[in-house]
Amino acid sequence: xxxxxxxxxxxxxxxxxxxxxxxxxxxxxxxxxxxxxxxxxxxxxxxxxxxxxxxxxxxxxxxxxxxxxxxxxxxxxxxxxxxxxxxxxxxxxxxxxxxxxxxxxxxxxxxxxxxxxxxxxxxxxxxxxxxxxxxxxxxxxxxxxxxxxxxxxxxxxxxxxxxxxxxxxxxxxxxxxxxxxxxxxxxxxxxxxxxxxxxxxxxxxxxxxxxxxxxxxxxxxxxxxxxxx
Numbered sequence: 001x002x003x004x005x006x007x008x009x010x011x012x013x014x015x016x017x018x019x020x021x022x023x024x025x026x027x028x029x030x031x032x033x034x035x036x037x038x039x040x041x042x043x044x045x046x047x048x049x050x051x052x053x054x055x056x057x058x059x060x061x062x063x064x065x066x067x068x069x070x071x072x073x074x075x076x077x078x079x080x081x082x083x084x085x086x087x088x089x090x091x092x093x094x095x096x097x098x099x100x101x102x103x104x105x106x107x108x109x110x111x112x113x114x115x116x117x118x119x120x121x122x123x124x125x126x127x128x129x130x131x132x133x134x135x136x137x138x139x140x141x142x143x144x145x146x147x148x149x150x151x152x153x154x155x156x157x158x159x160x161x162x163x164x165x166x167x168x169x170x171x172x173x174x175x176x177x178x179x180x181x182x183x184x185x186x187x188x189x190x191x192x193x194x195x196x197x198x199x200x201x202x203x204x205x206x207x208x209x210x211x212x213x214x215x216x217x218x219x220x221x222x223x224x225x226x227x228x229x
Contacts, residue, residue, distance in 0.1 A: 046126030057134025061141030075155035105182025131180035
């Protein structure tokens with residue numbers, strides 16, 4: 001009698017249902033994707049972009065404070081009035097903030113694209129959040145450094161009949177979204193136009209059988225394929 005090829009009580013090594021070793025993941029590819037160095041690098045770069053873009057909101061706030069027109073007020077010792085009731089300075093202040101935010105959004109998107117051309121979801125999220133935080137920071141900085149919000153005290157300090165500036169305010173709060181929206185649109189356009197392209201897939205069509213090939217027979221009479229002349 002011959003001995004069995006597989007020892008008893010031992011499963012073959014090619015058992016497809018064999019359990020994974022203790023501590024090992026049944027899907028090793030998932031662990032590689034979760035802890036991939038490239039993803040960690042993208043998250044770190046996105047955090048840097050978020051902080052840098054948000055801090056640049058200080059420049060936007062200073063520019064808004066410098067360029068926004070002032071709303072003139074006047075007091076008659078009993079109340080405070082608009083000096084020019086038909087003036088559009090308040091609307092112009094909102095428009096100035098909106099235009100500056102759009103410009104900062106386009107500029108930040110261009111700089112981020114030059115920083116990393118491949119883009120990526122974390123980078124776009126960091127750019128959008130940084131733009132929103134930068135716009136809020138610019139708004140708060142401009143109102144804080146501008147004329148005081150205590151209009152009554154300001155009128156008493158200026159005196160009766162003396163023109164003074166109203167507080168710098170942003171009445172159209174939707175202008176805060178101008179920076180992140182402009183940044184995402186410009187970054188998407190730059191990535192679509194000048195971003196790196198993925199290589200085209202090469203299709204393998206197998207052996208080419210065409211009219212240059214014909215069926216012939218060798219010396220033993222067996223059929224064989226050979227290239228025709």
